[in-house]
Amino acid sequence: MTHFQQARWNEPPIWEVRLPDAVTGTEQGEIPAALRRKTPFRWPAPTELEVARHYTRLSQMNFSIETGIYPLGSCTMKYNPRINEILARDPLIAGTHPNQPEETVQGTLEMLYRLEEALGKITGLPNVSLQPAAGAHGEFTALLVARAHFRRKGEPRTEVILPDTAHGTNPASSSMAGFTSREIPSLNGCVDLPALTDALSDKTAVFMLTNPNTAGLFEEDVLEIADRVHSHGALLYYDGANMNAIVGKTSPGKMGFDLAHLNLHKTFSTPHGGGGPGAAALCVTDALAEYLPVPRLVKEGRKFRWTYDLPHSIGKVRSFYGNTGMDLRAYAYITAHGEDGLRRSSERAVLNSNYLAHRLGKYLPRPFKPLVKHEFVLSGKPLHDRGLRTLDLAKRLLDDGVHAPTVYFPSLVEESLMVEPPETEPKSSLDAFYDIFVRALNDPDERIRTAPRNLSVARVDEVAAAKNLKLSWRDLERSP
């Protein structure tokens, strides 16, 4: 804590923070009687060295991007450059209080303003709000904007159309914003244009699309899609979770989208894995700018300030300005790379993905067209034919120090397995992943079925883990 804060907020210095009193259970009404403590908890009193060893050991039991390839790429687990952390932890920034008067945080406001400008340029949608706390929240905010837009026009549009490849958060956001979701089937992994045309009507408010989509395929009909959606007076929404495949190559604005969210914790390298906090931006066309959440950041001369003077705004969707620490990390990433660097990152993500797809495609079928963007889908059908499941293979990879790729998504592919090799991975680590993958596939069935064997916990019963919070790790372990 800085002296400034101690003087200003009159709080005890951080080293005097006291642990809470031991909970006896008597005041914990919601905890079932059988689970309450009978005797006060005794806090352990380890030495500093014991604590250091404990946490080092725990960290070694875990997977991390620093210990090996994490094939969940854009989707949360790419490398977070240390420069971002160094900047965000500067006490002058980390110690800022969101209630500080605007004149004392001009630097932070300028950084947010510049980030909005950069994201507006990257998306081709120049009006930006940094309030949403994550991608799903960005979707929800966008749909509230769409709702406000149609209400103002006096058009009672009630439907949101989604392809069956949509991420689960899309229909959830649609219902939360008060729309009815209508799913359309895809054809060879992409939007089926005739199905979209059939579904569009004067009830359609928004068509939500991820491009490249969740199967890693670029929707090549996107301009035609935009025309058809707009010809019905509806809006086209860009789910930007896969934006890291196209930065600097094209943009949602060029493709005809009206609104887009960006997950800063995916494309722009802010940390998210392990629970966040996330951060997202909502970017919209000029026609929709008046509905964005308040407050909005404005520049007057050389000064920055927040304005609430937007009568048609949907209001606030989050406290204060959003996750400013995350915004700073994204800003650092963008400025450190520059336009060229960002474009090369996208090219690298796509190259990595196609390289591995091509090599692994010799072992497991690839259901869609050969050229993909930043991620690709394999079908685990040959495993199924051996009496195994994709899940077994994912567990087997853990034994060789590789975090499992996404399994069973997208669900339109039988026993699907989706690999996202991030742009930060060198060719040597892609080759190492390939070797481990192929070795695992060639293992005897029983070895795959009973994996993992080399970790601190064996196969856990994931359903029980999700449903029964009272179980311990040991209870969850399924005997191999």
Ligand SMILES: Cc1ncc(COP(=O)(O)O)c(C=O)c1O
């Ligand atoms: C395609 C897609 N859309 C939306 C989301 C939701 O983003 P978030 O996890 O930031 O809420 C994700 C997250 O994985 C995603 O992959």
